[in-house]
Amino acid sequence: MDYNFREIEKKWQSYWAEHQTFKATEAPSRPKYYVLDMFPYPSGAGLHVGHPLGYIASDIYSRYKRLCGFNVLHPMGYDAFGLPAEQYAIQTGQHPAVTTEKNIARYREQLDRIGFSYDWSREIRTCDPEYYKWTQWAFLKMFGSYYDNSRQAARPIEELIASFEKSGTDGIDAACGEEKHFTAAQWNAMSDKEKSDVLMNYRIAYQGETSVNWCPQLGTVLANDEVKEGYSVRGGFPVEQKKMTQWQLRVSAYAGRLLDDLDDLEWTDSLKDMQRNWIGRSYGAEMIFKAYNGDREYDMVIFTTRADTVFGVTFMVLAPESEWVARLTSPEQKQAVDDYLAEVKKKTERERISETHRVTGVFSGSWAVNPLTGEKVPVWISEYVLAGYGTGAIMAVPAHDSRDYAFARHFNLPIVPLIEGCDVSETSFDAKEGIMCNSGFLNGMTVREAIPAAIDYVEKHGIGRRKVNYRLRDAIFSRQRYWGEPFPVYFKDGIATPMPFESLPLELPEIDEYKPTETGEPPLGRAKDWDVDGWPIEKSTMPGFAGSSAYYLRYMDPHNGSALVSREADSYWRNVDLYIGGTEHATGHLIYSRFWNKFLYDLGYVCEKEPFKKLINQGMIQGRSNFVYRIVGTNRFVSYGLKDGYETTEIHVDVNIVHNDRLDIEAFRKWRPEFADAEFILEDGEYVCGYAIEKMSKSMYNVVNPDMVCDTYGADTLRLYEMFLGPLEQSKPWDTKGIDGVSRFLKRVWRMFYGRDGLIVTDDRPSAEELKTLHRLILKVKTDIESFSFNTAVSAFMIAVNELYEHKCSKREILEPLVILLSPFAPHISEELWEALGHNESVTFASFPEYVEAYTVEDSCTYAVSFNGKTRFTVDLPKTMPQCDVESHVRSLEQTSKYVAGGNIIKVIVVPGKIVNIVVK
């Protein structure tokens, strides 16, 4: 009886579907475990062999947790709104919903073949109105909330309105765009429009003018994480900065909590660091500098982290976009400043980035006064100061800041050193160390002492205050696109007005074309009846991250029509215990999701303040491309080893017609018409291809499709091999030729059960040796799964099976636990063998076998360690020590004895895993 994986896999996949084996139900008496994959965007290209890596890992873990008695929630769905389907729609006129539907069907088919234990009854799609109803709901909640800084929580906007009515802005500490001051009387006298404008300044979802990333080719704005090096992440089109009014989310209000709460998460340090970096907290001070433009004096506020260096301020710098530029430009300098601003504005984002270290700037014509020295310093304008950070204005201390230094050098401004013995003749001294000098009351202090001392002084004299600044900006939340969630907001007399909850979902309207309108409006401008009682509805749609921000909550209660998630479901499933996905979402989805969750937490809709407890980033699987070498000007191809003798061009060749780097010549001739009559110069009768490790992509012809692997080797082999390739978190190349190893392993497992004439399993008692192999395996597999070291777990299986197979061990007592151990990795074959052993329930419901610790230590628990033929000392070993530990302990003790003891060791006391004491006389 051969291992017929095709039949077996089909059989068990339909069995699982029919019996809803993996359906999860809330069961308060049982411990829960929530395992989540980052849901895919269903692209037209389908899955390649790299995509399921994380899914396989999470599936193994889910199945393992089930065997350990947990009630496991392991759902899957689709991030179905997005640009590619829409771009395709623009080109073909096909509705994005149709394309998306088709792609999802294909994804599902591919996923099903791999044998995942998803609870498909909980599937969600972000483009489904029943789903995006709750995305819109969350938006309305954010629109209807503000952030109370003193309570560090989101609160209903009604509370803010009530206190405006009572006492104006007095006592308000709320996150806002710009600080406002008014009395209750002033508030009450405002028109509805004025009130609306004021409230926009506080809402968590708000409309505001800001400098945005505008991508002309895509016709939409993009969030910071959707732009890389001046190009859009999707499509790679150039992006420019533009001032526009957009919907935004006040993510910045949560910056402190987003940063602090990272500490309790089980994420990798590198990922946490990426987020810390992105959020970018710095402690410093705001300081007031008096600035004169000739006829008026202003209080200009700047932010600095180096309050200790105020005595070294020799000039001030404004960002070109700063509102101070207009105020402080003197009539004499007006022309020069205007010219400079025009020059800066002309530059694309791309140019700004590439010219990062070119010094540019212009003098404003105004002067500011150093609040500590009373000295007059010039105010300059330069693009090296960013409008969006701090106050858009800085005090420049060229001696101790390299950027200020470069600027001072370029424009010949004075440089005053403030730290004893530092040399600023060539470069600035940026380090926060040394003894202060030239600094009045700070002289003699170390920098570390001087910073707080300077801030204290400034606070006491009312010229500044402590301030924490964040790099994290608010998220731009509107996109001028069709294929996204519509905003449930209309504009009544120009006032943004939320639609009632009961009217949700606000469904995407049908439109004739998916392009922007002729007047430059977003595609929804084409929709008919896109209004509420004649008032226009918002025409932008929400960005991709809207739908993916709370999807993990919806899985807990996917069919609930009256809440995002019921209190019962939420308090049972709580949050994601294990989240597996790529590192590319570090500063996008993983920030937004945390923000979204915290917002819902503040309002009491969810019970956990973090969405994802443990997170693992699986590595990328790269492609292994193959090349053929065409001799220039001919249709002759020379084998890799001989190519140096010719002038050749390297051509990518489809890896599916190459085996072990040997080209299938016939298949190659059929591959493309121009190769039909290709000739070959062979070595040893074969055509050897070159290879390279590259990204897996269609254009490199190195895409390996999981369906093909399932066809030739089976899903179980695919699963095992993907794990066997190397550590989960590491990037590694896919190379199909290595798959034979795991394929052989599974066949060998099969042959332990089946001989030529059928089942050969016996009820014989296993030997001590066989039991030892089994128990060592149990221990290894358990610890490896728990530490996500799946590659070594697979190796351990191979070693154990080799040993058992060698002894022709087909004993039930060994095989039964072996099947259970194997089932998370290779579920189909495990089910089949489990059934062969006479069980009529899925192996899913078995329990993970315990290993017997005491087993392996032999009769005596005292080991004699000898050296140079003489017994040197004895080791007491507790009976519960596994054999493998004993061996390594004795070995290390033997080594130790050579040096430490010289014969004097009396006794070594050992406990499992640790040497406790060595007694030496």
Next chain:
RNA sequence: GCGGAUGUGGCGAAAUGGUAGACGCGCCACUUUGAGGGGGUGGUGGGAGUUUUCCUGUGCGAGUUCGAGUCUCGCCAUCCGCACCA
């Protein structure tokens, strides 16, 4: 420039501070058969020696230790993230 990660055979990779290279691929030899990417056995870091064996070896250089692939410090290389954030 800042931050993080990685560096071990021909390849993917293993090694609680204790015999480096487990396991798998590939390769070599033998073997078996109903030889269509079959099953089994043995070998395989480099160098030397017909056997027992010896020397050498984890990017480079120091250090800690009886003992370092592993810990510490300094370089070098590769990859990733951020990048005028005051």
